[in-house]
Amino acid sequence: MAEHDLPRDTTRAAAAAGSGSGYMPGFGNDFETEALPGALPQGQNSPQKCNYGLYAEQLSGTAFTAPRGQNERTWCYRIRPSVHHTGRFAPVDLPYWKTAPNVLPNVTSLGQYRWDPIPVPDQDLTWLTGMRTMTTAGDVNIQVGMASHVYLVTQSMVDEYFFSADSELLVVPQEGRLRFCTELGIIDLEPREIAILPRGLVYRVEVLDGPCRGFVCENYGQKFDLPGRGPIGANCLANPRDFKCPVAAFEDRDGVRSRVVVKWCGQFHQSWIDHSPLDVVAWHGNYCAYKYDLRTYSPVGAILFDHPDPSIFTVLTAPSGQEGTANIDFVLFRERWMVAEHSFRPPWYHKNIMSELMGNIYGTYDAKPQGFAPGGISLHNCMLPHGPDRDAFEGASNADLRPHKLDNTMSFMFETRFPQHLTDYAAREAPMQPEYIEVWGRLEKKFDGTPGVK
Secondary structure, three states, X not given: OOHHHOXXXXXXXXXXXXXXXXXXXXXXXXXXXXXXXXXXXXXXXOOOOOHHHOEEEEEEOOOOOOOOOOOOEEEEEEOOOHHHOOOOOEEOOOOOOOOOOOOOOOOOOOOEEEEOOOOOOOOOOOOOOOEEEEEEEEEHHHOEEEEEEEEEEOOOOOOEEEEEOOOEEEEEEEEEEEEEEEOOEEEEEOOOEEEEEOOOOOEEEEEEEEEEEEEEEEEOOOOOEOOOOHHHOOOOEOOHHHEXXXXXXXXXXXXXXXXXXXXXXXXXXXXXXXXXXOOEEEEEEOOOOEEEEXXXXXXXXXXXXXXXXHHHHEEEEEEOOOOOOEEEEEEEEEEEEEOOOOOOOOOOOEOOOOEEEEEEEEEOEOOEOOOOOOOOEEEEOOOOOEOOOHHHHHHHHOOOOOOEEEEEEEEEEEEEOOOOEEOHHHHHOOOEOOOHHXXXXXXXXXXXXXXXXX
């Protein structure tokens, strides 16, 4: 079939081999998928002429010479090469989406902060106009650090596309359902799932069930990977087979004026084209988008005494240049059994070199049973003390230590080695809880100089 025989306004998707679904399982796999039979070349990457009149193009997520275990690239076979998907760029203003460095002299980031859920306003907001940056860390220009955002989406992107040259995005829905129509396939996403959208991938975001609210970790550095399990061994935590990569899907749409927005070094630019850039008919490689169901995460914890470090709950980690110290960790606190004997079971009081931004997906977080609502956020910055409030401390200190299941709970943490700086929006517009610091003010002095457990 020649290119001109294809329909002019159509979307086609492949069926995953043997499954009938739109996803292929595995993390870091070398996938191959085609939406039309024979569109994927066999035995070589760049034939003199591709079937269907397609163009061969490589999307590289790492340097060409990265070690084999870290090297990531995908070969795409598309209706038009990407150079045809942008024209001249013009600046576009997205004032609520901020990028590091974004240190404001009139905003104090030193402190322990918490916010109520940000309400979704009664207005048309897309993935781009509804992004609200809460914190930034590091420096995008040297590809270290991150930003944390809340997205508020009520409207689908129509004839509009986006990609970030700055970062990959980790998306954590809290309300509503979204569809990410990407160059490499379609991902439908709902609460209790996450998606990873790699740097440079073009996509459009549609509302399946709105309004939509959730969290985004924007990673400027090395991409997210599964953490090493060490003594845990080969199983539990996040298993590779539970990550799902979309099968090939493409749009062949001509004569439709479309906008492409690019994020580059913290600035946004737009370009206009007359077709859809989501035109990859087949692809193979290991640089792609994923989704993951957080309900498949298998936590490992204390089965005799004491509370382990929260790093035991790491789902994904983005390494830094320093071994064992992450640029970002994505940590999940989900339902689990508490069985430790003669131990204080909630997270203990501590100060940490890492800065911790937490979000509540649903339910109650055990260390803060009051005031941390689903959709809410807290920030405990580098080397600032934090821990259970008085009610949590008293409850855990005096509880009957029978086996107990923490149920109806799912919170997460974006943890980074860099201090997180508040944006002006986080400091002045978002619903900050000014009384949050007072949750520790009710802790009582129990020391009286006499021996024995009080």
